[in-house]
Amino acid sequence: MALITFSSLMHKDKTVYAVAGSRTQTVLSLAKEHHIPIDFGCGDGECGTCLVKVSSVDAKRSPMGGQLTEREIKVLRELGHISQAQIDKMYVDDLCPTQWRLACQMIVRDEDILVEYPSK
Secondary structure, eight states, rough: OOOEEEEEESSSEEEEEEOOTSSOOOOOHHHHHTTOOOOOOOSSSOOOOOOOEEESSTTTTOEEEEOOHHHHHHHHHHTOOHHHHHHHHHHHOOOOOOSSETTTOOOSSSSSSEEEEEOO
């Protein structure tokens, strides 16, 4: 089980349990299930509305979720949150090179994370 803490300036932090390794549960689906108001548009990794900042709760660990999807890479590049050098490094190191993720694309893994999302 993983502990996912959702944090926003306008909402009280909320920590929920996530089933690690489900390979289908995204940060966005987990947020919806627990009534956490992460904004989203398409839910398909094409609009960037569900952009969140993810960090590991354990300072000794750096991976946060699985590799970026092709859709996620495209949108993060358009938004200026990832460079080509970071993308190249991701393919070599097999680690996520950025804290910025799309909640609809990030699959929850067996790690405790902090998900920071914008408030409206």
